[in-house]
Amino acid sequence: MDELRRxxxxxxxxxxxxxxxxxxxxxxxxxxxxxxxxxKLRRVExxxxxxxxxxxxxxxxxxxxxxxxxxxxxxxxxxxKEAIDHYGVGAVASxxxxxxxxxHEELEEKIAGLKGTEAALVFNSGFQANVGIIPTLAxxxxxxxxxxxxxxxxxxxxxxxxxxxxxxxxxxxxxLEDELKRAPATGRKLIVTETLFSMDGDEAPLAELxxxxxxxxxxxxxxxxxxxxxxxxxxxxxxxxxxxxDRILVQMGTLGKALGGFGAYVAGSHALRELLINxxxxxxxxxxxxxxxxxAAIAAVDLLYQEPQRRLALWHNCRxxxxxxxxxxxxxxxxxxxxxxxxxxxxxxxxxxxxxxxEKGVFAQGIRPPTVPxxxxxxxxxxxxxxxxxxxxxxxxxxxxxxxxx
Ligand SMILES: *Cc1c(COP(=O)(O)O)cnc(C)c1O
Numbered sequence: 420m421d422e423l424r425r426x427x428x429x430x431x432x433x434x435x436x437x438x439x440x441x442x443x444x445x446x447x448x449x450x451x452x453x454x455x456x457x458x459k460l461r462r463v464e465x466x467x468x469x470x471x472x473x474x475x476x477x478x479x480x481x482x483x484x485x486x487x488x489x490x491x492x493x494x495x496x497x498x499x500k501e502a503i504d505h506y507g508v509g510a511v512a513s514x515x516x517x518x519x520x521x522x523h524e525e526l527e528e529k530i531a532g533l534k535g536t537e538a539a540l541v542f543n544s545g546f547q548a549n550v551g552i553i554p555t556l557a558x559x560x561x562x563x564x565x566x567x568x569x570x571x572x573x574x575x576x577x578x579x580x581x582x583x584x585x586x587x588x589x590x591x592x593x594x595l596e597d598e599l600k601r602a603p604a605t606g607r608k609l610i611v612t613e614t615l616f617s618m619d620g621d622e623a624p625l626a627e628l629x630x631x632x633x634x635x636x637x638x639x640x641x642x643x644x645x646x647x648x649x650x651x652x653x654x655x656x657x658x659x660x661x662x663x664x665d666r667i668l669v670q671m672g673t674l675g676k677a678l679g680g681f682g683a684y685v686a687g688s689h690a691l692r693e694l695l696i697n698x699x700x701x702x703x704x705x706x707x708x709x710x711x712x713x714x715a716a717i718a719a720v721d722l723l724y725q726e727p728q729r730r731l732a733l734w735h736n737c738r739x740x741x742x743x744x745x746x747x748x749x750x751x752x753x754x755x756x757x758x759x760x761x762x763x764x765x766x767x768x769x770x771x772x773x774x775x776x777x778e779k780g781v782f783a784q785g786i787r788p789p790t791v792p793x794x795x796x797x798x799x800x801x802x803x804x805x806x807x808x809x810x811x812x813x814x815x816x817x818x819x820x821x822x823x824x825x
Contacts, residue, residue: 455767456787466491469805473782479810481800482784486649486757487722487729488805489679494722495715502714510707515696518707526713527684529720533655534686535664540695541716542683543708545644545673546572550579551701552640552669552685553611555694557582560606564598564637566590566623568616571790573642577611589619592627599635608637609668614657615646618791618799620758622646625661633666640669648677649757654723654730678719682708732804733757736811740802743815747822759800760786761818769796772821781817 432440451457464472467490471480489495502522512518523541530539542548553576557563561582565573568589577584585602587595595610602608610632612623625641632639643656651660656672658664669691674682685695695702722729737757744751750762763769766787773785776798783798791797 455765455770469803469807469810471782473777476780478777478780478782479806479814480782480803481814482782483801483803484645484676485679486677486733486801486803487654487679488803489648489677489719489722489729492679492719492722494718495679498714498718499711502710506710508711509709512707513703513705514707515703520707520710520713522710522713522717523707526717526720529717530684530686533653533720533723534670535655535659536670536686536688538689538692539684539686540692540702541708541713542671542685542702543705544675544681545570545642545671545683547701547705548671548673548683548685549573549576549642551576551699552671552695553577553609554580555699556580556638556640556669557607557609562602562606562608564595564608564610566612566616567792568619569611569613570617570642570644573611573613582609589616590621590623592624592631595628596631596635599631599637602635608635610637610639611642612639613642613644615643615650615756615758617645617758618786618797619752619760620645620754620756621752622650622657622756625657625663629663629666638668639666640671641667643670643672644676644683645756645758647672647674648719648723649730649733653727674716674719678716680715680719681712682716729804733802736802736804736806739808740800740811740814743811744800744818747815747819749818749822757802759802761798761800763796763798764794766796768825769798772825773798775821775824776817779817779821781814783814 461474467483467485469480471478506520510518510520526541527539531537549572557580559581563577563580563582563584565577565584565586566589567586585598587598599608614623614625641658646656648654650657658667658670668687670686672684674680741751741759752760752762754760763772769785769787773783776783783800785796786799787796
């Protein structure tokens, strides 16, 4: 019998909970399975590297956001260990009570320096940042314009804000302009977009977006989760690459992807930082990041300057795998980045493709709705600086073999 069914029918639940919950929980799980949307966890043992010990087998890892390979960099490990010895393991209070440690402020200065902003503020995670920042900036009577492919945390931030939210088709500036014209003259207008899109690997047209926003009196918030550490000068992101930092109200990004650790940041003006400290509920009502995590993030930002060869290696690998897959006539969308969406379409077929790859030792996660729109299920292939030529070659061969089976 199914693991979950067992959990439901045996203790610790008593009889009346089993009677009440048993039906709807199991019904929902069965429905997910019928739709090919059922998910389960896989287990990684050992380090998050270019290869991975996954459910007991070594596989090539094309499913991680450890783009620069920093998650197991000796400098980050050393910094985290030293921080534990010096500060202990936890901050044990929120920032506004007694949890604001020297390391939080040191990291914030480093991030502001990298982004070229007046100030920065660290958040516990990207998800927490987004669900807190958006309601701080917009509320009832305001209108938010949100790209159709924005991350779930941005969508939830819009919902929590109680502002009217207009979802515009992915990167469609003409439609966005129509919507901006239609918005009421009163209230704020806030455009929210990712810079490097997490599931498609394409970039928002920031230069044009900034022009459009200024013409219509709208503010912009960008999410650089996948661009931070990877794109722009020293990995400062797409905003720095395009050179529009002074025209964007909020730049948020995460520390748990290319930077290899955990956490998130907001970069912007001093006033923005102060407003968030005073008003942002997901900043105020939570225990702050622990010392080893902060120290690792500080070391990671330093490495962005010290080891530019990591970005070069990543770009080299991206080009090689992209060209190899295109030669094999796989459909990769618009991506020019370290995120390659190999579009399959049907959810069930996508998951079978992913399973077959995994059996042959290549881990490329299948992504289905609701993470991506209906009919666009895909393998989300992500590159790392630490993939070798042999890794890429083996992956290409395996993709070709598995496609042959379909
Ligand atoms: C991963 C991600 C987040 C969430 O960041 P976490 O630190 O993992 O919570 C937010 N936005 C985007 C675009 C992401 O890809």
